[in-house]
Amino acid sequence: MNEKKRKAHIVLVGFMGTGKSTVCQLLAKRLGYDAVDMDAEIERREGRRIKDIFAEEGEAAFRKAETEALFEILARPDVQIVATGGGAVLAEHNCEAMLKDGYVIALTADAAHIIARVANDTARPLLQGNAAAAVNRLLHERKRAYDFAHLTIDTTDLTPQQVADRIGEGWLQLG
Numbered sequence: 001m002n003e004k005k006r007k008a009h010i011v012l013v014g015f016m017g018t019g020k021s022t023v024c025q026l027l028a029k030r031l032g033y034d035a036v037d038m039d040a041e042i043e044r045r046e047g048r049r050i051k052d053i054f055a056e057e058g059e060a061a062f063r064k065a066e067t068e069a070l071f072e073i074l075a076r077p078d079v080q081i082v083a084t085g086g087g088a089v090l091a092e093h094n095c096e097a098m099l100k101d102g103y104v105i106a107l108t109a110d111a112a113h114i115i116a117r118v119a120n121d122t123a124r125p126l127l128q129g130n131a132a133a134a135v136n137r138l139l140h141e142r143k144r145a146y147d148f149a150h151l152t153i154d155t156t157d158l159t160p161q162q163v164a165d166r167i168g169e170g171w172l173q174l175g
C-alpha cells in the first residue's frame, strides 16, 4: 500500500455481491473519508435508476455514463473510498485510471456465496431471471477482470465489517 498512500483514493473493484458498496460505507466511517458509490453517483447524475438506464438505453449507454462518473470521481482532490460497479473494470482505460489515481482493492467471493447474496435483489439488471445462471456465466466471462488490483481479499468467509477492518488496519499501519 505504501507508495500509494495519501495521494490515492481507495478503489474497491469486484464482481456483483462481493460487498463493495457495503464495505465502502464501513471503511469510510472507520478511516474518516467520504464514501462514494459509483452506482449511486450515476443514478444521481442521470436522475433514474440503474435498471431503468439499462431498460431504456441499453448496457452500452450505462457503460458510457459509468466511465464519465469514474473519471469525474477520480479527479476529485480529497481522498475518497470508491465502490465501483462490478462491470466498471471491463474497459481497460477505466482500469488504467483506477491504478493511476487509486489504491485498487479487489473483493472476491465464491459463486455460491455471491448467488446467495444477490439472488433476491431486483436492482441488478444483469441478474434478472435465472440469477444463478447469470452469475456463473458472468463469473466465467470476467474470470481475470479483477486481477489488475493492487490487493485482493476473498470475502467468502468474512463479514463486511471484517473486510473493512482488514483494509482499514492495513491503511492505518502505514501511518
Ligand SMILES: Nc1ncnc2c1ncn2[C@@H]1O[C@H](COP(=O)(O)OP(=O)(O)O)[C@@H](O)[C@H]1O
Binding pocket: 014, 015, 016, 017, 018, 019, 020, 021, 022, 023, 083, 117, 118, 155, 156, 158, 159, 160, 163
Ligand atoms: N462479506 C459479506 N458477507 C455476507 N453478506 C455480505 C457480505 N458482503 C456483502 N454482503 C451482502 O451482500 C449483498 C450485496 O452487497 P453489496 O455491498 O451491494 O455488493 P456489491 O456492491 O459488491 O454488489 C448485500 O445484501 C450485503 O449485505
Ligand SMILES: O=C(O)C1=C[C@@H](OP(=O)(O)O)[C@@H](O)[C@H](O)C1
Binding pocket: 014, 015, 016, 017, 020, 021, 039, 050, 084, 085, 086, 087, 088, 123, 124, 125, 126
Ligand atoms: O457487474 C456489473 O456489470 C454491474 C454491477 C452493478 O454494481 P454492483 O457490482 O455494485 O452490484 C451495477 O453497476 C450494474 O448493475 C452492472
Ligand SMILES: [Mg+2]
Binding pocket: 020, 021, 022, 039, 083, 084, 085
Ligand atoms: Mg455495489
